[in-house]
Amino acid sequence: MENPTQLPRILIVDGSRIVRAMIVKHIRDSYDFREESDGEAAWQALVLDQSIRLVICSLSLPVLDGDGLLVRVRSSRLPRIAQMPMLMISGDNDEVLARAKTHGASDFISRGTGGAELLGRIESLLKLSEAQNQLKENLEQHVQNPETGLFTRKYVELQAAQAMSHAMRHNSEVSAIVMGFDNVGAIREEHGADVLKLLQQRFIAMLVSKVRKEDSLGHFAGSQLVVISPGTPYPACESFGNRLRDAIRVSNIAVHGQRLNLSVSVGVSNSPVDGVSSAGALIELAGSRLKVAQQSGGNRVIACNVQPLTATVAPRLEHAIALIKSGHESEVVPHLAALGSQVLPLLKVLERELKLDLPMADIEKCLLDLAQKGKDAGQD
Template identity: 60%
Template sequence: METPKQRPRILIVDESRLVRTQFIQLIRDHYDFREEVDGEGGWQALVIDPSIQLVISALSMSMPVLDGDGLLARLRSSRLARLRQIPVLMIAGDDEAANARARALGASDFIVGSIGASELLARIDSVLRLAQAQNELRENPERDAQHPDTGLPTRQRVEVQAAQAMSYALRHESPVSILIMGFDRFDALRNEHGEDLVKELHKRFASMLATKVRKEDSLGHYSGSDLAVVSPGTPYPACEAFANRLREAFAVANIAVHGKRLNLSVSVGVANTPVDRLNSASSLLTLAAQRLKTAQEAGGNRVVACSDRSSSRQPAPRLGHAIDLIKAGHESAVIPHLLQLGNEVLPFLELLERELKLGLPLAELRKRTRDREH
């Protein structure tokens, strides 16, 4: 008789019984759990219970023993690799300094106390997948490094590359953008033309992308036919402009089968830090994937990006973004961004161009500004 597979166990550390009960209710149908009231109890549980695969901990606790920061610091400095590498989700508070301290100590991701079940389960799944990928690559760095159809890195590699880019970005306060893109109406395409043709289209799609990403970008598989680009140092307007160029390039590509041109399109989901205020690679990848799904459900052949959000957290346009775009080699994205700044900034831009020779397309900017005013 086959032994049932043991579910992953999650340790919940919080001095509030109400908070612990709340999280237990959200995860109990999917994960085993253990609860502790303070960091010291959490540490002892982790030492003696190797079945624990993830920790959910309060950011700071008023207990006179070990608080959340102390538990995180002790884990990350442990001599046991199992404890040093265990993913930790911190329950974020309103104290930004405390959040930054936990991030520097090595928190895997942050969640809010009012998080819903679906989002929490998605965060846990992403963090556990990333931890598994990192462990497998540490044990066997050459295994499953490339996808057999395209030769691109597998999802495991992409997740690790995204984590490395995010770690660097948090240390140096630089942006990271992630694009996840895929064919629209993929199932219908496969049903109509067959698996072999779809694989060939996938290879062409991957080849086209490989010629367009920068050397410092990472291109690989995400899920099914969806591909991901991890783009360190790219501000959100540049990444959105790049996504639209990829979408447009594929839309006009002349791909034919038996002499008949296929009506193909792709959609792209874009996520960016710091715009999306996420602190982990797994949450950034998940958000980009959700935006891809939103784009496809809205009819496809579109990009859903950070700037599509109506949230009050969306940053106001500023000249720094325009300069970032130029430095990143995305001059074509400068005009729509600068247009948001209004006509009053034109004299300053003209002075900036005379002094620094940035290559700002001032003539076209003046024309578009006039068109908007009329």
């Protein structure tokens, strides 16, 4: 655990022991420090020493030069390293200096920079880094995206976790739908970011008008969106995705008189059907199915990859109705006896109250016969 009373640690990287000693002399009263003489050793120090807050680095270094270290830092998968302030010691080569700027150098000093100026540069970079980290933390804690008004990814995961917990207690289910335009990069390149933003706004407006109040609509990644739908079987979500896909495909949206050739793809996941154990996994699975749909040509929906229901496991009544509505009637037929027995009490009430003249005795007998046939088939 980091000691709150410890001075911020600066990593000083230069091949010259004299230059390192001069920098240490300037900063030793205000900062802790660590020295390395080449870029490779500096990289290892950054990876292993989590207390380093800023790097002062020469562009001219043995083994791995300063620009190479800078590129490696900025491409790191660890946010702590990728966002590290890099104060570069510049030389007289303008080309090297321009390349370092392009690769993400935070600021530049010369070997002759005085102590007061050096301390001022360090203080400014550390304050900027702290402000950026604080802003990022605040944005992650926001419930809604300030531009779209939709839920943030983090909050959507929280909603999904609550829905899954409720579903487990009440023997229900939760579905996730991740969707997005196909060929987003091509749309941005051909028509510009403003057109893509406008399309996204229209897409969001369409979804807001279609999702239920109990659903959670928010951001997944980039321009992709996610819906968490408690109590909804995956076939109903698959049907929703297909209706959405068809609506976008036939939409007549034009830019400068040219009709845009738009399509969307959709990925669907479901708990408990997919057997995922967390809200994050449920959403990521739907996202991975969206990716497969887009890589397969786009304009398609990929839902749960499940085997047909076995003869021994009957779907819940709500699930069975959703299967029928979505064209999966064949998966319901083997379970008519079990489903019919669930519906029978309702039919009796309907017959009594509405005088429908239903042949209740015949219905009960047919259901019993059907159930017996199922038992006999299971024993064979």
